[in-house]
Amino acid sequence: MESGGSRHRCQDQRRRLAYESARILAEQGPTEFDRARRKAAARLGITDKRCWPDNAEINDALLEQQQLFEPDEHARSLADLRRHALSAMREFADFRPRLIGPALRGTATHEHGIELRLFADSPEEVLMALMDRRIPWQEGEAVQRYASGSVETCPVFAFVAGDIPVHLQVLPWQARRQPPLDPVSERPERGIDADELAALLADGGESEAVTAAF
Known part of the structure; x- marks a missing residue:
């Protein structure tokens, strides 16, 4: 059974991966979700795919970054x-x-x-x-x-x-x-x-x- 600490750690990793993937998408194009997700996971060293964000989470992170910074x-x-x-x-x-x-x-x-x-x-x-x-x-x-x-x-x-x-x-x-x-x-x-x-x-x-x- 997954502990509360593990769930919290996984959620934190999802958020970090979503924002790193969004940053990559902003540089390389907004349609290559899987490539950006894999590249972000490699950069951050997050190998557990259960903690990887889905495309919708990455898209939301990209929208948030664009609306926040420019x-x-x-x-x-x-x-x-x-x-x-x-x-x-x-x-x-x-x-x-x-x-x-x-x-x-x-x-x-x-x-x-x-x-x-x-x-x-x-x-x-x-x-x-x-x-x-x-x-x-x-x-x-x-x-x-x-x-x-x-x-x-x-x-x-x-x-x-x-x-x-x-x-x-x-x-x-x-x-x-x-x-x-x-x-x-x-x-x-x-x-x-x-x-x-x-x-x-x-x-x-x-x-x-x-x-x-x-």
Whole structure:
């Protein structure tokens, strides 16, 4: 049976790991939770995985650090990202885009950019839209986990708009009903559409983390 002292020590280690992981994420990108957690654990010498924080705890620590150390700068940066996201969503409206990821959760920076999820019969349709707009892109892929337990990859087309990286995930239309899991909440990541984002900006919620959509 775990003693009270052991539980307290484990909770303290979780907090320390969460904040160290958040610090690493702030430097390297807000989506690599597992890599940051493992790196933080190695730095702090905490090997008992029962005392490791989950993604939600790390995300909360990251939000807390950003709001504590650079609240005004981060709020302005986040608002700018969301305005750029809205512009991109309107540009690619035919693909029913939804804002997902750190720009929606409230932890993104300009360097990390924005993530949009687009839906199409085939990725080539999005490629044609990029070509029509003469937007140079780089192609990659993202691993997606689903509530059913399946793991799939989807293409990602990345480009820079002004100085902001934009990442377009392309999923089939049926994924609108059963979207992949959010890495933080472990629930289907539905994101928000352009109208919802416009309402968020109009309401002055630029600096708020959005959780209701997950």
